[in-house]
Amino acid sequence: MATSITAGMPIPARPVGNHPAGRVRTCDTTGLPVCATAEGFVRIHAVVAVVFLLIGGSAAILLGLTRWPAVHLLSAEWYYRTITLHGLNMLIFWILNFEIALLYFVGTTLLNTRLFSKALAWVAFGLMLVGALLVDYIILVGRADVMMTSYVPLMAHPLFYLGVVLHAVGALLGVVNYFGTIYIAKRDHTYEGAVPLVVFGATAAAIIAVVTLLHGAVTLVPTMLWSMNLIDSIDPSWYRITWWGLGHMSQQVNVCAMVSVWYFLGAITTGARPLNQAVCRGAFVLYILFINVASAHHILVDPGVGAAWKIWNTSYAMYLAVLASMIHGFTVPASVEVAMRRKGFDRGLFGWLANAPWRNPAFSGFFLSLVIFGFGGGITGVVLGTQQINIMAHNTLRIPGHFHVTVVGGTTLAFMALTYYVVPLVFRREFAAQALCRLQPWLFGFGITTMAIGMSFAGSYGVPRRHWDVEFTGAQFAAGFDPGAHVMLGMLGVGAVIATLALLLFVLLVVWAVFFGEKNTGHAMRPWHTDRTVAEAVRDEHEHDDAVHKTPGTLVLAGTFLACFAIYYFANWKWLADVWQVR
């Protein structure tokens, strides 16, 4: 208990960094060099990210309580306004701010370099903040009730589009700063050999982010001009295809960043090392090459584009990006299994998993994120993105049921898990109430999974997304859903309440720690681990091992995953065969 997780970790002789005098410190816990400039920006982006998470979370509980038919809290007007607010704050402002913090941190610390440009980082931060505030303001005064997607010809106030564009440009400059950082690290020889895997993954995310954010500008700049009466009209089909180049691809940035965080947390919580670097890196390359065609997922039942285009693009070019996720989904737990078995937890198929450091919220958060993303988000994503099956899913609650277990149960939970190290290492403050910290990832994972299951099944009954009234009160012709759908919507509501409470708990724990937490300057952070042997393995990070890896437990888990995947996939084809014939 007394030993820090990385005390005695033999850091190999490092090449000299390129930090200006006084602008670098050695981390008291990990021994890694920390660029003071980058650290400052990591802090402000992280703080701003958590503020937007809080705004989005407050919106989430109101939405959950409105979709729960027995409660039906908000008025129609405020429901549609709040859903617009929720989408942008969560999917764009929270995630992008956290990702920029992640890029600055990973780029400088792991490559032993300074941040490329402080001025650029200020401009990026300023644009992102101003853009986000503009958007939130214009939504709250009721001038942009257009949903996050703002499908034309639905029109918002020009400041709405301007805000999103400013935020996107700011994020793009942050990404440029990251590339600049990698460039000077390479130029100044601050590291030797290939970049670490986590940096490789983050770079893949950054590359996809550039393409993503350019799509955002290409779509929203003309749309803004249109809203100012400077352009006559925007073609709705063109808008949908290019907007989703922003909307879906940004989720692939999240996947890429999340997988990098998995590798990072696997390493620092259990000492896990990738089984095979070539495989892991190859899988990231598959993301870069094939994930960018996924805007098709939203166009599958659209007019204006043909079946061949839809089928090729929705498959990510023969599912090669899905293959990448399935590879990461195996290598991440397999690396944990190898690390745990080497520490002596070698009993049976799952002794390694039972003895994993579950009392470390960073580990439990990361592993839950992996399971929820894989079994929940991954399987549903591929099935809903199957061109013909999408007929039974498009714009129903099955869609948010899918992406709340990718970007929330997956990415957000992974980022929360990482925060349990960010605060002690970057803010150098300890978390109080460690028991609550340990509970938080479980509560959040449970809540979001419950909500997503409720959404998915309600969607299978036909309940639409972004819809205020499942009773259709006041409609010309009565409509409604099977009573089972109402049960599922109740489940959605309960899950949303639990998840939001866990989110609020997270924000509270983080804010408390950042402002009032015990300082750990000058000594190592208090270890989360309760298991003394887990600590020892972190130093394996530096060893090299040629033995054949034994991962029977992970193979069983992965086999179970594949079986679930196949059952859900073929069941959906069967359901499709039962609806009306259509061409």
Added chain:
Amino acid sequence: MSIQSPPVDWFKAPRGAERVWIGLAFAWCMVMTIAMPYWHFYGKQNATGESYRVTPTEFMARTQQFIENHKVGERDGVAVVEPPPGGDAYLLGQMWRWTPILKLKQGQTYRVHISSFDLQHGFSLQPLNMNFQVLPGYDHVLTLTPTSSGEFSIICNEFCGIGHHMMTGLVLVSE
């Protein structure tokens, strides 16, 4: 080595369980790759995206012509229209209603033209849960064969303003 540079000789072929898994995953990806084109040719439910350019006013005129030609009754003030089997039918979405009410026969095939007069809408046929996107400026043609009979609701599942959740329509299918 996730957070440290890898050893110089990091580039290696996968072995053991990892290799088995990559093989299995790739095989599964190929199964899914074949499934969609297979269903396109041999399956009965496809979203082919057949569509034509049309202005909203022109589409409304076609819908009115269709109603005049094939109207068989009225329900709650909305025309009930029965297109000839094998023929064309028109359905117009606008804030916040679907017109007209379509009367179809089970087992017959119709070319149903759907478009919007104003914003984007979502054609969602319940309780079958069949969903298609409706865009202004695009005549989206569904070659539809009802395989069950009864009364079906059309709801809107693309947000189209404050009355979105009250936008409903009807399809009547007789045996």
